[in-house]
Amino acid sequence: MTGSGWLQILLFLACVLAITKPLGLYMARFFEHERTFFDPVARPVERLVYRLCCVDEKHEMRWTEYGAAMLLFSLVSMLLLYLLQRIQQFLPLNPQHLAAVGQELAFNTAASFTTNTNWQAYTPETTMSYLTQMVGLAYHNFASAAVGVSLAIAFIRGIARRQCKTLGNFWVDMTRVTLWLLLPVSFVFALVLVSQGVVQNLRPYDTARIVEPQKAADGTAITTQIIAQGPVASQEAIKMFGTNGGGFFNANSAHPFENPTPLSNFLQMLSIFAISAGLTYTLGRITHSQRHGWAVWAAMAALFVVGVTTAYWAESRGNPLLHGVAQTASAQQNGGNMEGKEVRFGISGSALFATVTTDASCGAVNGMHDSFTPLGGMVTLVNIMLGEIVFGGVGSGLYGALIFVVLSVFIAGLMVGRTPEYLGKKIEAFDVKMAMLAILILPLAILTFTAISLVNPSFGTSAISNPGPHGLTQVLYAYTSAAGNNGSAFAGLGANTVWYNLTLGVTMLIGRFFIIVPMLALAGNLASKKYVPPSLGTFPVTTATFSMLLISVILIVGALTFFPALSLGPVLEHLQMQAGKVF
Amino acid sequence: LAWQTCSSCKVLPREKQKELFWGRWLEMRDLLMIAFAVLMFLLLFGYIRGCDRLR
Numbered sequence: 001m002t003g004s005g006w007l008q009i010l011l012f013l014a015c016v017l018a019i020t021k022p023l024g025l026y027m028a029r030f031f032e033h034e035r036t037f038f039d040p041v042a043r044p045v046e047r048l049v050y051r052l053c054c055v056d057e058k059h060e061m062r063w064t065e066y067g068a069a070m071l072l073f074s075l076v077s078m079l080l081l082y083l084l085q086r087i088q089q090f091l092p093l094n095p096q097h098l099a100a101v102g103q104e105l106a107f108n109t110a111a112s113f114t115t116n117t118n119w120q121a122y123t124p125e126t127t128m129s130y131l132t133q134m135v136g137l138a139y140h141n142f143a144s145a146a147v148g149v150s151l152a153i154a155f156i157r158g159i160a161r162r163q164c165k166t167l168g169n170f171w172v173d174m175t176r177v178t179l180w181l182l183l184p185v186s187f188v189f190a191l192v193l194v195s196q197g198v199v200q201n202l203r204p205y206d207t208a209r210i211v212e213p214q215k216a217a218d219g220t221a222i223t224t225q226i227i228a229q230g231p232v233a234s235q236e237a238i239k240m241f242g243t244n245g246g247g248f249f250n251a252n253s254a255h256p257f258e259n260p261t262p263l264s265n266f267l268q269m270l271s272i273f274a275i276s277a278g279l280t281y282t283l284g285r286i287t288h289s290q291r292h293g294w295a296v297w298a299a300m301a302a303l304f305v306v307g308v309t310t311a312y313w314a315e316s317r318g319n320p321l322l323h324g325v326a327q328t329a330s331a332q333q334n335g336g337n338m339e340g341k342e343v344r345f346g347i348s349g350s351a352l353f354a355t356v357t358t359d360a361s362c363g364a365v366n367g368m369h370d371s372f373t374p375l376g377g378m379v380t381l382v383n384i385m386l387g388e389i390v391f392g393g394v395g396s397g398l399y400g401a402l403i404f405v406v407l408s409v410f411i412a413g414l415m416v417g418r419t420p421e422y423l424g425k426k427i428e429a430f431d432v433k434m435a436m437l438a439i440l441i442l443p444l445a446i447l448t449f450t451a452i453s454l455v456n457p458s459f460g461t462s463a464i465s466n467p468g469p470h471g472l473t474q475v476l477y478a479y480t481s482a483a484g485n486n487g488s489a490f491a492g493l494g495a496n497t498v499w500y501n502l503t504l505g506v507t508m509l510i511g512r513f514f515i516i517v518p519m520l521a522l523a524g525n526l527a528s529k530k531y532v533p534p535s536l537g538t539f540p541v542t543t544a545t546f547s548m549l550l551i552s553v554i555l556i557v558g559a560l561t562f563f564p565a566l567s568l569g570p571v572l573e574h575l576q577m578q579a580g581k582v583f
Numbered sequence: 584l585a586w587q588t589c590s591s592c593k594v595l596p597r598e599k600q601k602e603l604f605w606g607r608w609l610e611m612r613d614l615l616m617i618a619f620a621v622l623m624f625l626l627l628f629g630y631i632r633g634c635d636r637l638r
Contacts, residue, residue: 063635064631064632064635067631068628068631071624071627071628071631074624075620075621075624078620079617079620079621082616082617082620086613103612103613103615103616104616106616107616107619107620110620111620430637430638433637434634437634506623509623513624513627514627514630517627517630517631517634518634520631521631521634521635521637521638525638
């Protein structure tokens with residue numbers, strides 16, 4: 001571990017803190033229809049959209065209508081993406097003449113991008129045409145992010161409103177977050193990325209003559225290299241800002257055309273956390289309890305620090321089984337476990353990126369998680385297993401955290417033997433039932449499909465590239481990533497098979513929508529309750545004690561659920577590595 | 584390596600692509616995928632109703 005590495009991590013956290021208030025305030029203002037500096041540009045477009053789509057912006061929706069609109073929107077856009085992939089060879093902007101995407105892969109990808117997962121069981125530059133990337137995938141990057149933020153705002157309204165049956169209008173929320181936030185920020189961010197060297201063109205791929213000719217496995221001489229091109233910067237911006245994570249290239253943010261410099265790396269990480277951190281401030285602002293927003297922020301930041309410290313420590317230590325290799329940091333090299341990492345990012349830039357991308361539901365990678373040390377890799381896995389509530393995905397991070405908040409308040413109430421309250425709302429049986437439904441669906445999907453895959457050599461374990469505990473982790477990571485709508489891959493698992501494409505696709509849909517429905521039900525129920533003024537017995541949700549309780553509940557639920565699976569995977573692999581055993 | 588071994592990256596002649604597409608389009612597999620997705624969402628609409636009634 002180096003001083004500059006720690007400095008980068010501290011600077012990152014300071015920047016996250018610095019953008020939380022202005023971004024959160026801005027979101028609160030445009031969602032509450034207050035005046036913002038961007039109104040003169042966005043408002044006319046908004047009116048046009050409503051007129052074209054016959055949306056009554058004054059119409060308020062109950063949670064059931066809000067949820068149904070969201071599901072209908074997601075279904076239609078998922079089917080459109082499926083069809084687009086199946087007919088891409090007849091459509092323009094396909095200079096490489098790429099063929100139609102196979103049915104199961106098209107289903108998997110459609111589910112993946114609709115749910116903000118962006119799991120990619122394919123090599124983008126050799127599978128998806130420019131049109132599919134731009135119209136299909138990039139569109140979903142905006143739409144799925146907008147859905148996430150809209151749902152978080154609906155949840156916040158549920159907490160803030162009193163004796164009210166409605167949560168807002170889904171179409172209005174979607175339109176507002178897209179016009180006021182996602183489009184303008186992505187436009188500016190894409191230009192910044194271009195300035196760093198990210199490509200943006202519609203040219204056919206280049207062919208370059210390589211300096212040192214290579215030989216393929218069959219002995220054929222390789223003298224040229226195809227260099228993929230494309231409209232990368234425009235997709236890269238929303239990929240990070242919308243915590244989507246689906247790369248334009250297979251190597252994702254490790255590719256020099258997607259993430260060329262340490263500065264672009266830093267900005268990409270910052271953009272992953274930006275909206276989610278800002279939403280904690282929005283929570284405080286709309287619920288009129290700014291300190292509660294900061295208490296949630298503090299709990300998230302504490303979990304982030306624990307994760308990044310562990311990952312950085314584990315990766316800096318290197319691999320004890322590599323003998324005769326200098327693994328200490330010096331002026332000439334990064335030191336530590338550099339396998340699968342980019343030299344331009346080093347250990348700290350890679351460990352930080354891996355922690356951030358799995359704390360949020362982003363899934364972009366700038367190094368191969370499969371090549372991390374067992375403990376470093378476990379950090380990424382645990383981050384997703386906890387529900388990606390450490391700032392988390394855009395919107396999904398906040399509503400996931402708020403479900404844990406409800407549970408924490410309930411547990412605190414049980415401790416003192418009185419009906420729990422959350423910001424003036426009594427938490428009753430229905431609320432806890434919905435919170436538990438939302439929390440339990442994640443481990444149910446992950447552990448069931450992982451178990452089925454691991455006992456079936458024909459379609460499950462045959463796709464694993466590493467034997468032993470690392471192989472188990474590969475399968476566990478795939479389903480965890482899918483259920484958590486993260487999308488990062490542990491690599492090494494040949495996931496482009498009928499079994500994995502279908503089950504991972506289903507897992508993504510379960511992990512997204514089967515959490516959203518009870519979450520909306522909870523929000524709708526909270527909105528309908530009357531306000532109860534705080535009394536001496538009320539557990540305050542604005543203090544450090546509350547933040548500690550929230551962290552404890554998140555960790556205990558996560559540990560109780562996933563520890564057996566983790567002990568068979570990364571924990572066992574770590575112990576075996578220390579004992580000198582290789583597989 | 585991925586470039587050379589990826590199964591979905593074969594560039595077929597346009598006519599062959601067309602033939603493959605139209606021959607396959609109305610096959611059961613495509614309909615199954617679409618029906619499966621619709622079924623999942625119908626289940627979710629039912630889930631909304633179920634949660635609402637639970638209250």
